[in-house]
Amino acid sequence: MNPKPVSPELIKATINFHGHSCPGLAIGIRASELAMDRFGRSLDEEIVAIVETDMCAVDAIQFLTGCTFGKGNLIHLDYGKSAFTFHSRLDGKSIRIVARPNAIADPDDDLIALRTKKLKKELSVSEQKRLKKATAERTKQIMEADIDKLFDIKPSQGPVPRKARVLESLICRECGEATMESRTRRLFGQTLCTSCFETLENRFKI
Ligand SMILES: [Zn+2]
Numbered sequence: 314m315n316p317k318p319v320s321p322e323l324i325k326a327t328i329n330f331h332g333h334s335c336p337g338l339a340i341g342i343r344a345s346e347l348a349m350d351r352f353g354r355s356l357d358e359e360i361v362a363i364v365e366t367d368m369c370a371v372d373a374i375q376f377l378t379g380c381t382f383g384k385g386n387l388i389h390l391d392y393g394k395s396a397f398t399f400h401s402r403l404d405g406k407s408i409r410i411v412a413r414p415n416a417i418a419d420p421d422d423d424l425i426a427l428r429t430k431k432l433k434k435e436l437s438v439s440e441q442k443r444l445k446k447a448t449a450e451r452t453k454q455i456m457e458a459d460i461d462k463l464f465d466i467k468p469s470q471g472p473v474p475r476k477a478r479v480l481e482s483l484i485c486r487e488c489g490e491a492t493m494e495s496r497t498r499r500l501f502g503q504t505l506c507t508s509c510f511e512t513l514e515n516r517f518k519i
Pocket residue numbers: 331333334335337338369
């Protein structure tokens with residue numbers, strides 16, 4: 314059964330937040346639908362999202378589910394997969410929502426050629442229109458598809474992430490900037506921030 318769809322107003326606000334409408338954002342909106350159906354929206358940090366991509370979809374997830382990078386309840390794993398795990402700290406339940414390989418239909422040769430041209434900034438006006446139309450069509454397909462055609466729901470992998478800790482800051486001996494304790498390094502008995510540590514490390518070829 315399909316979960317309650319995101320309202321047209323919220324979809325519009327999500328597109329505004331992201332900057333454009335695209336198939337990737339549509340995947341994020343539909344995954345958020347599923348997550349919010351199970352867990353609701355994260356008002357504070359009670360829901361944690363673990364995203365395995367850093368592409369467009371994640372903007373929809375942050376905006377709609379309330380799992381955000383800054384709050385510490387959005388964790389990025391650089392696996393390059395359209396897979397999104399949601400974990401509730403309230404009841405300990407988790408789901409991993411994985412986009413099916415054919416959720417975003419494979420681009421045909423024409424679309425691949427158009428995208429390549431776009432990267433090289435060689436698109437003519439009529440080609441630009443064709444690319445825009447094809448992209449809009451794919452976005453619409455995703456927004457209208459049955460949810461179980463788009464995603465597989467799997468058990469979550471790995472341990473549940475800990476709550477974000479607020480740590481003390483230390484002052485870097487080189488630049489004098491306050492740095493979160495867990496991100497500081499020690500060199501010749503001095504406390505350094507990571508960037509100064511790496512600069513000195515390079516200079517002395519340690
Ligand atoms: Zn996008």
